[in-house]
Amino acid sequence: MSTQTTDVTIVGGGLIGAWTAFFLARRGQRVTLIEKGAVGEQSSGVNFGNLRLQGRFPGQYPLSLRSQALWEDFDALIGEDCEFEQTGHLYLAYDEEEHAKLEGYAKVSESYGLAIERVGPAELRRRWPWLSERAVAATFSARDATANPRLATPTVARAAARQGAIIRENTRVVAVDREGNGFALMLADGSRISCGALVNCAGAWAPEIAERFGETAPVFAAGPPQFVTEPFPYRIEPSVQAIDGSVIFRQIPRGNIILAGYPRTAADPQANHAPVPPVKTLAAMRGLARVAPMLAQCHVIRVWSGIEAYLPDMIPVIGSSGTTPGLFHAFGFCGHGFQIGPGVGLCLSEMILDGETPTPLDPFSIMRFRKAPTVSEKFRKEFD
Amino acid sequence: MTEIVIVGAGPAGISAAELLVANGLKPILIDEGARAGGQGYRRPADDLALDMTRLMGSEAGRYAALHKRFGALHSQIDYRPQTLVWAIDGKHLHLLRDGRAETLDCDRLLIASGAMDRIAPLPGWTKPGVFTLGGAQAALKDQGCLIGSRVAFLGSSPLLALAAKQYRAMGAEIAVIADTTAFSAKLAAMPALLGAPRTLLRGLLYMAAALRAGIPTLHGVTPVAVEGDGRVEALVLRDDSGREPRFACDAIALGYGLKPETQLADLAGAEFAYDPDFRLFLPKIDGFGRARPGLYLAGDGVRIGGADAAEASGALAAHAILADLGRTQDIAAIRLLARRVARLRDFQRGLARAFAWPREQIAALPDPVTLCRCENVTVGEVRSAMAKALGPVEVNRVKAITRCGMGRCQGRVCGPALQEIVAAGTEQGGEAAGRLRGQAPVKPIALAAAGEPT
Numbered sequence: 001m002s003t004q005t006t007d008v009t010i011v012g013g014g015l016i017g018a019w020t021a022f023f024l025a026r027r028g029q030r031v032t033l034i035e036k037g038a039v040g041e042q043s044s045g046v047n048f049g050n051l052r053l054q055g056r057f058p059g060q061y062p063l064s065l066r067s068q069a070l071w072e073d074f075d076a077l078i079g080e081d082c083e084f085e086q087t088g089h090l091y092l093a094y095d096e097e098e099h100a101k102l103e104g105y106a107k108v109s110e111s112y113g114l115a116i117e118r119v120g121p122a123e124l125r126r127r128w129p130w131l132s133e134r135a136v137a138a139t140f141s142a143r144d145a146t147a148n149p150r151l152a153t154p155t156v157a158r159a160a161a162r163q164g165a166i167i168r169e170n171t172r173v174v175a176v177d178r179e180g181n182g183f184a185l186m187l188a189d190g191s192r193i194s195c196g197a198l199v200n201c202a203g204a205w206a207p208e209i210a211e212r213f214g215e216t217a218p219v220f221a222a223g224p225p226q227f228v229t230e231p232f233p234y235r236i237e238p239s240v241q242a243i244d245g246s247v248i249f250r251q252i253p254r255g256n257i258i259l260a261g262y263p264r265t266a267a268d269p270q271a272n273h274a275p276v277p278p279v280k281t282l283a284a285m286r287g288l289a290r291v292a293p294m295l296a297q298c299h300v301i302r303v304w305s306g307i308e309a310y311l312p313d314m315i316p317v318i319g320s321s322g323t324t325p326g327l328f329h330a331f332g333f334c335g336h337g338f339q340i341g342p343g344v345g346l347c348l349s350e351m352i353l354d355g356e357t358p359t360p361l362d363p364f365s366i367m368r369f370r371k372a373p374t375v376s377e378k379f380r381k382e383f384d
Numbered sequence: 385m386t387e388i389v390i391v392g393a394g395p396a397g398i399s400a401a402e403l404l405v406a407n408g409l410k411p412i413l414i415d416e417g418a419r420a421g422g423q424g425y426r427r428p429a430d431d432l433a434l435d436m437t438r439l440m441g442s443e444a445g446r447y448a449a450l451h452k453r454f455g456a457l458h459s460q461i462d463y464r465p466q467t468l469v470w471a472i473d474g475k476h477l478h479l480l481r482d483g484r485a486e487t488l489d490c491d492r493l494l495i496a497s498g499a500m501d502r503i504a505p506l507p508g509w510t511k512p513g514v515f516t517l518g519g520a521q522a523a524l525k526d527q528g529c530l531i532g533s534r535v536a537f538l539g540s541s542p543l544l545a546l547a548a549k550q551y552r553a554m555g556a557e558i559a560v561i562a563d564t565t566a567f568s569a570k571l572a573a574m575p576a577l578l579g580a581p582r583t584l585l586r587g588l589l590y591m592a593a594a595l596r597a598g599i600p601t602l603h604g605v606t607p608v609a610v611e612g613d614g615r616v617e618a619l620v621l622r623d624d625s626g627r628e629p630r631f632a633c634d635a636i637a638l639g640y641g642l643k644p645e646t647q648l649a650d651l652a653g654a655e656f657a658y659d660p661d662f663r664l665f666l667p668k669i670d671g672f673g674r675a676r677p678g679l680y681l682a683g684d685g686v687r688i689g690g691a692d693a694a695e696a697s698g699a700l701a702a703h704a705i706l707a708d709l710g711r712t713q714d715i716a717a718i719r720l721l722a723r724r725v726a727r728l729r730d731f732q733r734g735l736a737r738a739f740a741w742p743r744e745q746i747a748a749l750p751d752p753v754t755l756c757r758c759e760n761v762t763v764g765e766v767r768s769a770m771a772k773a774l775g776p777v778e779v780n781r782v783k784a785i786t787r788c789g790m791g792r793c794q795g796r797v798c799g800p801a802l803q804e805i806v807a808a809g810t811e812q813g814g815e816a817a818g819r820l821r822g823q824a825p826v827k828p829i830a831l832a833a834a835g836e837p838t
Contacts, residue, residue, distance in 0.1 A: 298831055
């Protein structure tokens with residue numbers, strides 16, 4: 001039985017795990033990342049690819065902004081590209097009530113220094129003539145961006161490997177135990193890893209690790225239903241989101257339109273299965289045709305989903321374990337983790353190496369689940 | 385009453401419907417085509433006035449008989465032509481009819497979805513004028529059109545000679561019939577083909593007719609390129625002596641045998657297993673075509689067997705439905721059908737060995753060749769994605785990283801070749817390369833199908 005000794009072991013090869021490995025390895029740590037399948041196969045790889053700054057959880061802005069700076073510097077930092085496109089994000093309101101909600105989001109964004117444009121009906125029609133007349137108001141954030149989620153994680157993991165991190169795909173963790181001040185992991189292939197610090201970013205599977213150390217979080221699995229159309233002449237530059245949650249879409253330069261819709265779809269982490277019910281495909285198609293009527297004859301060619309981890313308050317767990325020194329958690333990103341992924345990785349590397357991070361992460365502590373969790377209002381409309 | 389839905393109005397679907405009707409049931413028969421008959425017995429619109437006797441040749445009698453039988457059946461079933469099953473969600477079928485989405489619930493589902501051509505890419509194969517062999521036949525039978533006036537037939541299939549004969553009968557010149565499998569390999573496989581002497585003889589007669597007509601007929605060729613400025617002007621091949629003859633033509637039909645259309649079976653929950661003879665993943669079925677409780681598969685959509693096997697397997701699946709409904713069965717009739725299906729499918733398995741899928745040629749394709757024409761992904765892009773650190777080693781991952789197989793056809797065209805490129809890239813067998821998972825919609829559907837925005 002081989003035993004490998006490493007400074008930090010990361011369980012979960014999603015975007016968070018890959019960025020954490022990258023930043024730790026860059027600072028000279030011996031890092032091993034363990035992934036049960038292929039890197040970036042779950043939440044990180046199946047999402048919409050949104051790097052949206054508008055309308056985020058207010059307590060998350062410092063982390064989000066730190067993260068966006070990393071995305072903006074992605075190619076130089078990582079040495080490969082992942083189809084990052086800074087084409088802005090357009091948030092649409094269909095009535096006055098929604099308009100007021102947009103305004104609320106805009107004020108929060110502005111208080112953190114973001115530039116948010118208010119766009120009235122006439123200007124909406126002039127700048128984005130393909131928009132239906134239903135949209136009565138919008139806000140536009142030019143700094144918001146998108147990237148290709150299928151490419152991002154493998155790209156970051158490769159960069160981490162170039163910095164010396166060991167990435168082990170198709171490897172399952174079968175046991176994790178305390179060993180002195182550190183940890184010992186048993187892997188399905190019979191090998192063993194001994195390490196000083198452990199990062200639990202195993203997504204929907206993360207509570208299994210947390211529970212070994214006497215704490216938990218009410219994670220449940222669901223998936224984002226996603227759809228893509230055939231290529232259509234490229235006209236839609238920004239990401240477009242109806243604030244009623246009926247649809248969000250973007251067009252990639254080769255012409256395909258990627259769209260996502262609510263409610264989210266059921267996912268089974270044990271069977272590794274997240275089918276998209278056809279009725280949701282139809283609902284998303286109607287949602288897209290409602291916002292961009294010119295697409296009525298455009299064809300949807302494919303649907304997919306995946307397994308994401310959600311928490312009832314729709315806020316992730318990021319930070320130190322409440323029970324076990326040297327254990328760090330980062331999971332339950334509730335479908336909003338792609339944008340903050342690089343920042344979370346950077347913060348975790350700082351917490352591990354410096355004992356603290358300059359980014360405020362208090363709202364994300366796992367300790368909040370020691371009492372009954374608050375339930376987000378998003379719950380009612382974003383899940384079946 | 386139990387709702388029985390049959391998908392596909394080819395020989396398998398029609399014979400299944402007949403048997404159910406004979407037992408007092410009224411199945412719903414859904415078909416994507418405008419007229420029943422399936423691909424092989426495709427029936428053109430009446431106003432085309434095609435000479436089907438001439439076109440179908442020795443199969444004209446069977447063609448006429450099937451359409452006559454369907455004529456008699458039509459009023460006794462719920463027949464829904466021009467209807468696409470685009471998704472299956474448990475017992476709910478999602479249909480597209482007249483540009484509108486609708487649903488249909490069923491208790492028992494028989495899928496007889498037929499087959500399509502299996503394609504091996506070659507340099508220049510995306511030029512206008514290159515068709516699949518089945519596409520070339522469909523143009524002829526559906527629209528009375530020839531794909532060109534001087535046509536080259538390339539691939540590895542007995543259907544090359546058949547289609548060339550049909551094309552010649554309808555007035556086309558044949559530039560060449562070129563098979564990538566060596567003649568010696570076919571001879572070696574011949575004993576396996578003796579189980580269906582009628583079909584074997586027919587195939588040999590087609591080849592003899594081509595030779596008599598002075599049509600160049602080559603075996604063991606390696607495709608070099610489709611040449612032409614903007615469209616097909618010539619096909620260049622390398623023969624077994626290393627020469628590279630050039631055949632002037634204005635159209636090319638490509639055919640490497642057929643592959644079952646298995647997406648619906650996949651969405652309906654069938655399990656799949658790798659078949660090393662066909663080098664394809666095929667749905668698992670019992671001797672009657674049962675894939676799982678309530679799901680039955682028949683015809684070329686589950687195992688390539690040809691029209692006669694399809695017809696018998698459709699009847700066999702109908703017997704399974706009747707048995708599962710507790711109806712008394714005629715055991716002798718079932719035995720006869722089962723033997724027939726087994727014999728004809730064995731013959732096709734022999735054909736698959738004789739007319740080999742050119743996996744080494746595919747593995748050796750030059751990097752710039754387009755592999756996935758929907759997403760414009762080259763062989764080289766797949767290879768370089770796989771060669772990177774943490775590169776994908778399985779087809780679904782390759783699809784996720786490179787977009788190969790992600791376009792309009794959902795890998796139905798490029799899938800088999802992709803599987804070989806992946807297998808070669810990982811130095812594993814075809815089975816380890818994996819199977820592209822089925823995803824709805826099985827064919828593209830327009831936003832307008834979902835209904836008016838509300």
